[in-house]
Amino acid sequence: MADDIRRIGAEPLPYFRSKNYCEHVQALTEDLRYLFGTTSTPLTITASGTAGMEMALVNLFNPGDEVVFVNGGTFGAKWGSMARDLGLHTHEMPLEHGRDLDLQRLLDAVGPNVKGVLLSAHETSTGQRFDVRSACQALASKDCLTIVDGVSSIGCDPFEMDAWQVDCATACSQKGLACMPGLVFVTFSERAQRKLRQTTHFRSYLDARVYLDNIPRGMLPFTPAMHATFQVAHMLQSIRKVGLAARIQQTAERATYFRDLMLAEPGFQLFAQTPSNALSAITLPPGVMATPLAGIIRDKYQAVLPLNPTKAETFIRISHMGEQHEAELAQLAQWIIEESNALIVLPD
Structure with missing residues (x-):
């Protein structure tokens, strides 16, 4: 708020x-x-x-x-x-x-x-x-x-x-x-x-x-x-x-900014075919599960990635509602990318 x-x-x-x-x-x-x-x-x-x-x-x-x-x-x-x-x-x-x-x-x-x-x-x-x-x-x-x-x-x-x-x-x-x-x-x-x-x-x-x-x-x-x-x-x-249209556009721009950062990294994709401006559902790279990643982000950075009520482990959700700024979204994207890469177990 x-x-x-x-x-x-x-x-x-x-x-x-x-x-x-x-x-x-x-x-x-x-x-x-x-x-x-x-x-x-x-x-x-x-x-x-x-x-x-x-x-x-x-x-x-x-x-x-x-x-x-x-x-x-x-x-x-x-x-x-x-x-x-x-x-x-x-x-x-x-x-x-x-x-x-x-x-x-x-x-x-x-x-x-x-x-x-x-x-x-x-x-x-x-x-x-x-x-x-x-x-x-x-x-x-x-x-x-x-x-x-x-x-x-x-x-x-x-x-x-x-x-x-x-x-x-x-x-x-x-x-x-x-x-x-x-x-x-x-x-x-x-x-x-x-x-x-x-x-x-x-x-x-x-x-x-x-x-x-x-x-x-x-x-x-x-x-x-x-x-x-x-x-x-x-x-x-x-x-x-x-104006309501301008307010919606601001939310859309935050969503687009965050998604562009995530999708520029290998292994991350959009989960939704037609995404809402309200949040981004991001598919994780193979081998990365949502629950362990969310726990690390919470404990290490005090940021909350709510677990999916569908129990899906293949993607995470990030809100774009409310008082958000690009610097915060960029920081969150960096944490998610770095910790996801650390969770990927490479074959011997």
């Missing part, structure tokens, strides 16, 4: 039902419209990104409804397991990790009884960015809602909810916005809002109707993570000053 964002986390807080805080929520909501690219009303929920996914499922579908989920990694698989836990009937569309979405396969998987398609804009476990724009536009004429997990993509990659005809999308405070964790933002299209008023699925804390009914007057129905809302508001105002 940037220094000015961290300082906001130490500021005194007003009463969350006060006039000033309600005005803050209204201004935050307007800036979130800009982030999502929508005229709909983004909802601010104090919870994790997983709760945003659950909010979409329990508000838009009834138990027994059929949904298709695209499984291109850990978070695609999560869509399927959550949907099953909540009583939906799921159809899996598996993808090879790190590969592009096959649009025709997806359209073929959407039968006449399918009520929704569950997508990830960016599969965080593989670094792969999917063409959700084409998918959502192709499905817009069907009686089938498109739900997009944009948690690690929105704010890093281009995303235009209305123009792409997305029915529901989620984002978080701690990813592309680089603020403290604690908030998930969920936006429903007009079509989705009509549907959620008719759905009979049990819901309470994540009942989108309660949020939609209260937010026009700046009221969040439950106690919010207030410091996080102030951080996000500040960040969104900063993004507005430079």
Whole structure:
């Protein structure tokens, strides 16, 4: 996080039902419209990104409804397991990790009884960015809602909810916005809002109707993570000053800079066919495994390379979100290259 964002986390807080805080929520909501690219009303929920996914499922579908989920990694698989836990009937569309979405396969998987398609804009476990724009536009004429997990993509990659005809999308405070964790933002299209008023699925804390009914007057129905809302508001105002496209371009340039350094060395390759700006998934040279390398980087340099939730040992992931500088990325690349070369065991 940037220094000015961290300082906001130490500021005194007003009463969350006060006039000033309600005005803050209204201004935050307007800036979130800009982030999502929508005229709909983004909802601010104090919870994790997983709760945003659950909010979409329990508000838009009834138990027994059929949904298709695209499984291109850990978070695609999560869509399927959550949907099953909540009583939906799921159809899996598996993808090879790190590969592009096959649009025709997806359209073929959407039968006449399918009520929704569950997508990830960016599969965080593989670094792969999917063409959700084409998918959502192709499905817009069907009686089938498109739900997009944009948690690690929105704010890093281009995303235009209305123009792409997305029915529901989620984002978080701690990813592309680089603020403290604690908030998930969920936006429903007009079509989705009509549907959620008719759905009979049990819901309470994540009942989108309660949020939609209260937010026009700046009221969040439950106690919010207030410091996080102030951080996000500040960040969104900063993004507005430079423009969202320029902010995304900055992230893209950091990603390209780091990838060029890594790919210039023998044995390193990109894992994702179409990488997100949010992170680089780098395939390691033969003989180098991710877990030992991450342990060395952590213990020797105090830098964290999170282990892959897919358990894959052939590649590592490096974030490009938040406050990063080229000198830091160059240093990290040097450490990874040097320690990888040291781990390669040459034959006698």
